[in-house]
Amino acid sequence: xxxxxxxxxxxxxxxxxxxxxxxxxxxxxxxxxxxxxxxxxxxxxxxxxxxxxxxxxxxxxxxxxxxxxxxxxxxxxxxxxxxxxxxxxxxxxxxxxxxxxxxxxxxxxxxxxxxxxxxxxxxxxxxxxxxxxxxxxxxxxxxxxxxxxxxxxxxxxxxxxxxxxxxxxxxxxxxxxxxxxxxxxxxxxxxxxxxxxxxxxxxxxxxxxxxxxxxxxxxxxxxxxxxxxxxxxxxxxxxxxxxxxxxxxxxxxxxxxxxxxxxxxxxxxxxxxxxxxxxxxxxx
Amino acid sequence: xxxxxxxxxxxxxxxxxxxxxxxxxxxxxxxxxxxxxxxxxxxxxxxxxxxxxxxxxxxxxxxxxxxxxxxxxxxxxxxxxxxxxxxxxxxxxxxxxxxxxxxxxxxxxxxxxxxxxxxxxxxxxxxxxxxxxxxxxxxxxxxxxxxxxxxxxxxxxxxxxxxxxxxxxxxxxxxxxxxxxxxxxxxxxxxxxxxxxxxxxxxxxxxxxxxxxxxxxxxxxxxxxxxxxxxxxxxxxxxxxxxxxxxxxxxxxxxxxxxxxxxxxxxxxxxxxxxxxxxxxxxxxxxxxxxxxxxxxxxxxxxxxxxxxxxxxxxxxxxxxxxxxxxxxxxxxxx
Numbered sequence: 001x002x003x004x005x006x007x008x009x010x011x012x013x014x015x016x017x018x019x020x021x022x023x024x025x026x027x028x029x030x031x032x033x034x035x036x037x038x039x040x041x042x043x044x045x046x047x048x049x050x051x052x053x054x055x056x057x058x059x060x061x062x063x064x065x066x067x068x069x070x071x072x073x074x075x076x077x078x079x080x081x082x083x084x085x086x087x088x089x090x091x092x093x094x095x096x097x098x099x100x101x102x103x104x105x106x107x108x109x110x111x112x113x114x115x116x117x118x119x120x121x122x123x124x125x126x127x128x129x130x131x132x133x134x135x136x137x138x139x140x141x142x143x144x145x146x147x148x149x150x151x152x153x154x155x156x157x158x159x160x161x162x163x164x165x166x167x168x169x170x171x172x173x174x175x176x177x178x179x180x181x182x183x184x185x186x187x188x189x190x191x192x193x194x195x196x197x198x199x200x201x202x203x204x205x206x207x208x209x210x211x212x213x214x215x216x217x218x219x220x221x222x223x224x225x226x227x228x229x230x231x232x233x234x235x236x237x238x239x240x241x242x243x244x245x246x247x248x249x250x251x252x253x254x255x256x257x258x259x260x261x262x263x264x265x266x267x268x269x270x271x272x273x274x275x276x277x278x279x280x281x282x283x284x
Numbered sequence: 285x286x287x288x289x290x291x292x293x294x295x296x297x298x299x300x301x302x303x304x305x306x307x308x309x310x311x312x313x314x315x316x317x318x319x320x321x322x323x324x325x326x327x328x329x330x331x332x333x334x335x336x337x338x339x340x341x342x343x344x345x346x347x348x349x350x351x352x353x354x355x356x357x358x359x360x361x362x363x364x365x366x367x368x369x370x371x372x373x374x375x376x377x378x379x380x381x382x383x384x385x386x387x388x389x390x391x392x393x394x395x396x397x398x399x400x401x402x403x404x405x406x407x408x409x410x411x412x413x414x415x416x417x418x419x420x421x422x423x424x425x426x427x428x429x430x431x432x433x434x435x436x437x438x439x440x441x442x443x444x445x446x447x448x449x450x451x452x453x454x455x456x457x458x459x460x461x462x463x464x465x466x467x468x469x470x471x472x473x474x475x476x477x478x479x480x481x482x483x484x485x486x487x488x489x490x491x492x493x494x495x496x497x498x499x500x501x502x503x504x505x506x507x508x509x510x511x512x513x514x515x516x517x518x519x520x521x522x523x524x525x526x527x528x529x530x531x532x533x534x535x536x537x538x539x540x541x542x543x544x545x546x547x548x549x550x551x552x553x554x555x556x557x558x559x560x561x562x563x564x565x566x567x568x569x570x571x572x573x574x575x576x577x578x579x580x581x582x583x584x585x586x587x588x589x590x591x592x593x594x595x596x597x598x599x600x601x602x603x604x605x606x607x608x609x610x611x612x613x614x615x616x617x618x619x
Contacts, residue, residue, distance in 0.1 A: 024391060031388040035377065042376045042417065111372035111433065114336050116361040117389040283340065 025118040032125020033132075036099065040133065049095060050137035054088045058144040061208065069209055074241030078152075081145040082162065082234035083207030086227050088137050089170035090202040093177040094194030096130045100181030101190035104281060113282055120275055127174050134170045138163050152238040162234035165259055169230045172263040175270035182277040207231045210243035223249040226262035233259040288347075289314045289441050289472035290335060295344035297330050304330040306496040307344070312472055312489075317463075319487030320476040321587070327496040328476040329369055332445045335474065336366045349441055362391075365434035369445040369476075371426040372433075375419040379410055379429050382418060383436055390437045397436070404432035407462060424455045431459060435466070442466065442473045448482060460485060480587065492590060499590050507586045515579045518548045518562065521572035530569035531562055 040046050061084060066076040103109055103122070112122060142163075152159060177193070184190035204218065205211075205227040211219045222228055228244065232255035235242035244252040251258035290312035297305040305327045312318040320328045333339040335346050337357035346353040349363040373382050380401055387397025405414045408428040413421065418429065431447055444463070448456040463486055467473065477483050483490050484504045492500040492507070500507060516535060520527055523545030532539060535550040542548075552558065559578045566573050 028389055031385055035374065035381075035385055038381065039376045106375065107368070107370050107372035108374045109372075110338060110368055110370075111366075111374075111386065112389065113338055114361055114364065114366045115386060115389045116358060116391060121389075 025121065028118045028121035029124045029128060032121045033128040036126055036129035037132065039099075040129070046095065047133065047136070049092045050088065050133050051140055053091075054084065054137055054141045055144050057088060058084050058141060058148060062148045065208075071210065071241050072243050077145075077149050079235070079241045079243075080208070081141070081150045082166070082231045082238065082240060083205075084145070085138060085141045085163070085166050085234065086169075086205070086207045086231045087202045088141055089134050089166055090173060090227055091194060091198045092134065092137055093130070093170060093174045094191060094198055095133070096126060096174040096177035097181035097184065097190040097193050098187050099126055099130075100178055101184040101187045104182070105187065109282065119278070119282075123175075123178055123274055123278055126178065127171065130174045131167065131171050134167055134174075138167060152240060154237060154239045158237040158239075162237035165233050165237070165256065166230055169226065169259060169263045169266075172267035172270065175267060175274050178274040179270055179277055182274060182281050201225065202227055205231060206244045211247065212243060220249075223247055223252055226259065226266070228252070229255045229258035229262055231255075287314055288312065289349055290318070290474055291347040292331060292335060293345045293347075295331060295334055295346065296342045297327075297334065297339065298342060299330075303496050305334075305341070305344075308493065308496065308498055309344075310491045310498060310501070312474055314472050315467075315470045316488040317467055317473040317475055317486055319483035319490040320474060320493060321478075321480065321483045321490050322476075322493040323478060326493045328493060329445055330496075331493075332366075332368075332443050332474065332476060336364055336443050337361060363439055363441050365437065365439035365442045367427075367431045367434040367442075367444045367447055369449070371423075371430040373418050373426060373429055376417060378415045378417055379405060379421070379425075380414040382429060383433055386433045387436050392437060400436055401432075404435060408432050409458065424451050427451055428455060428459070431462070435462075438471075440471060442471055444473060444475045446476055446478065448477070448479065492587065494590070500586070508580065510586065510589075514552055514558070515585075516548075516550045516552050516558070516562065517575075517577045517579070518566070518573060519575040520546050520548070521574050522546075524571055526569050527566060527571050530565045530571065534558070534561055534565060 058081075061080050062077055066080070069076050071079040100123070103126075109122075112119075154162075180193045180197075181190045184193070205222050205225045207227055211222040211228065214222055223244070229251040232242055232244040232252060234240075236245070236255055242255075244255070247253075251262075288311045290310075292311070293309050295305045295308045296303075308327060308331055310318065310320075320331065322328050330339065334341050335348055335353060337353060337360055340354065348360045351359045351363065353360050374385070377385065383401035383404060384394070384397045387400060388394055392400070402411075402414075405411045408431065410425060410428055410432070413425060418426065421429065427447070427450060431444070434442060434444070447463070448459050451459065460482075463473065463475070467486075473486075475483070475486060487504065489503055490501070490507055491498055500510070502510070518527070518531065525545075527548060528539050528541060531548065531550075535552045540549045559576055562576060562578075563573060
């Protein structure tokens with residue numbers, strides 16, 4: 001064996017939040033992100049919720065429900081795209097929960113735990129990989145929408161801002177999913193989270209239908225649902241029909257500000273919580 | 285570098301009702317190999333998990349490379365390599381990707397991690413399978429890859445938890461060679477094993493644990509001497525009742541005779557010239573002897589003497605002893 005000197009970072013403490021320099025942390029995150037992307041490439045079916053599902057939903061909603069739901073001030077095609085984006089990105093965060101729950105059940109987690117790495121990189125790397133698949137999802141939704149006749153009169157900057165608004169929300173939500181994954185007994189129970197929490201969250205909103213026709217109590221919930229703010233924000237930025245603009249609830253009057261506030265709030269609460277759950281889960 | 289690289293002091297750990305460790309202490313001087321020997325459930329893995337920062341003890345303290353494991357687990361992780369009992373690998377990555385990931389996450393530059401991974405894949409004879417997904421590896425291949433991962437950063441302290449369990453004899457031999465090479469390079473090793481021959485062959489010192497407690501400690505030679513008993517087996521050319529009478533005074537009367545009357549066995553205190561004395565006594569009685577064997581105590585005999593139980597899966601002491609002696613000879617011939 002040829003002797004090789006391994007450069008060991010010199011910091012001595014090396015505890016939970018202090019291990020390594022910023023550059024080293026970024027490298028750890030990059031390594032973990034790449035690892036998760038390799039996972040996806042090995043099991044491409046994992047990507048079905050950000051590729052097949054968006055195409056399916058777009059076609060279903062536009063051609064199946066499109067004719068039946070009248071939209072004041074425009075077509076259902078123009079109305080639904082922001083909603084489809086929010087729906088697909090919200091439900092795809094289930095992948096974060098399942099992925100983390102799976103990692104915790106495999107031997108790899110014990111390997112990672114004995115390495116002198118920045119441990120939150122396990123979580124951040126997961127969220128980064130999921131953000132990248134979310135971007136792919138956004139592209140698929142936009143392409144399918146364009147093919148089906150969705151158009152926008154907004155400039156390039158507001159168009160990008162609309163996508164960024166929804167992606168940022170999905171990113172913050174993936175940290176909530178991380179909390180769920182870290183508390184799941186198995187990957188399967190993490191998956192059920194999607195159906196129990198994410199689908200109602202996505203559907204009880206203005207994403208698919210205007211909230212005006214809902215019963216009063218349900219409309220109140222829908223108007224304060226962060227998914228509604230995000231969807232209305234994107235519609236506003238894209239100059240697409242936005243019936244929620246007529247609703248007096250504050251988030252519907254200021255959808256962009258409201259959705260940013262929701263995303264920041266969720267991220268600020270869920271990210272530290274996920275780190276805490278991770279530490280608790282991995283220290284027995 | 286600290287003189288003592290691994291130090292466990294009165295470690296206590298329970299899992300529910302089960303007391304995995306009931307005050308275990310041992311230490312490993314720099315550059316030596318300690319064999320932690322004991323049956324399944326003795327507490328070996330728990331001790332390793334505490335020393336490698338994976339589990340917190342309820343009481344006691346531990347130091348690795350002079351660093352307090354409980355106070356500075358992050359700093360300890362920079363000094364250790366770990367091969368766990370259940371291979372800890374990413375099934376969806378290739379063998380090479382697994383090693384590079386471990387290297388990068390340990391702070392190695394990517395290029396260095398890559399070249400070191402290639403080197404270890406070669407060393408553990410995994411080069412052909414390097415770019416295949418680990419999910420398709422055999423059990424033996426996984427264990428070898430896990431060992432490679434533990435050595436990737438050339439850590440000064442290595443924890444090998446039952447490194448050869450489940451390996452075929454050839455792979456086992458290969459792992460032994462690699463561990464011997466490491467010892468030569470000054471690495472401190474804590475090796476847990478159920479195999480007496482493995483502890484005998486690799487460890488400078490042995491700590492025997494059972495039911496969460498240290499029940500014996502010493503060099504392999506010291507432990508064998510402690511049990512003192514040797515085993516004598518005489519095979520006669522033809523059955524004869526007088527044979528037992530002739531050797532009874534020499535073996536203390538604890539004789540067993542096989543059904544055909546041809547083989548006599550006895551546990552004896554090992555004494556110089558015992559074989560000569562036996563042959564002389566039998567010759568004087570006019571008995572023809574085909575074979576006579578005086579076997580020194582194996583570690584299994586020692587373990588039996590200490591606990592009253594044989595090591596699981598290793599219940600025939602001579603079976604464990606024979607191949608190990610042969611292996612050591614071939615080893616010596618190669619060196």
